[in-house]
Amino acid sequence: EAQVTQNPRYLITVTGKKLTVTCSQNMNHEYMSWYRQDPGLGLRQIYYSMNVEVTDKGDVPEGYKVSRKEKRNFPLILESPSPNQTSLYFCASSVNRVPYEQYFGPGTRLTVT
Amino acid sequence: EDKVVQSPLSLVVHEGDTVTLNCSYEVTNFRSLLWYKQEKKAPTFLFMLTSSGIEKKSGRLSSILDKKELFSILNITATQTGDSAIYLCAVGKETSGSRLTFGEGTQLTVNP
Numbered sequence: 001e002a003q004v005t006q007n008p009r010y011l012i013t014v015t016g017k018k019l020t021v022t023c024s025q026n027m028n029h030e031y032m033s034w035y036r037q038d039p040g041l042g043l044r045q046i047y048y049s050m051n052v053e054v055t056d057k058g059d060v061p062e063g064y065k066v067s068r069k070e071k072r073n074f075p076l077i078l079e080s081p082s083p084n085q086t087s088l089y090f091c092a093s094s095v096n097r098v099p100y101e102q103y104f105g106p107g108t109r110l111t112v113t
Numbered sequence: 114e115d116k117v118v119q120s121p122l123s124l125v126v127h128e129g130d131t132v133t134l135n136c137s138y139e140v141t142n143f144r145s146l147l148w149y150k151q152e153k154k155a156p157t158f159l160f161m162l163t164s165s166g167i168e169k170k171s172g173r174l175s176s177i178l179d180k181k182e183l184f185s186i187l188n189i190t191a192t193q194t195g196d197s198a199i200y201l202c203a204v205g206k207e208t209s210g211s212r213l214t215f216g217e218g219t220q221l222t223v224n225p
Contacts, residue, residue, distance in 0.1 A: 031211035042217040050210055090155060094211045104155035
């Protein structure tokens with residue numbers, strides 16, 4: 001089954017404790033992206049990747065890191081999480097380089113206390 | 114700065130009503146406009162529009178794009194409680210590859 005998976009689905013952590021949210025897709029998509037969703041602000045892009053070893057900042061990259069060492073994986077790293085990073089995070093992938101339907105993962109609800 | 118604005122932000126209707134959701138945009142090098150439906154989980158794709166005036170239809174949902182006036186509408190006829198969701202509009206640009214800019218979304222609630 002074609003899908004985007006994320007882990008963990010729920011996470012409660014404390015300020016400053018490094019964490020990684022994994023994202024994996026099995027559709028051989030070149031493009032992958034991370035979004036955060038907050039009430040009243042919609043989906044905002046954090047980082048995206050056009051292909052392996054090619055990543056770039058989205059609209060709200062501060063406090064986040066990503067890597068793309070393999071085509072299928074695109075982990076999101078929070079080196080020192082803060083309470084303002086409490087949010088719902090989505091990973092997405094799509095088939096090619098033009099604006100196209102993106103497939104979303106199930107979401108990770110992160111709470112930083 | 115690119116902008117995607119959806120209206121209304123929230124809407125409450127009764128089953129059987131017809132609703133129209135709006136999405137206006139200001140982006141350079143426009144390529145496509147996409148609609149997604151988000152229930153209590155990940156957004157799921159509804160439509161992608163690239164040409165003005167051509168209606169896309171799927172069951173009770175339809176959408177059309179006006180590239181001159183820079184907006185799109187999503188119509189839902191004979192609404193059902195299962196249509197309750199957040200409807201997201203996103204715009205892609207010629208020069209930005211697969212990158213999408215999303216609007217805030219419209220929260221639709223359909224009461225029985």
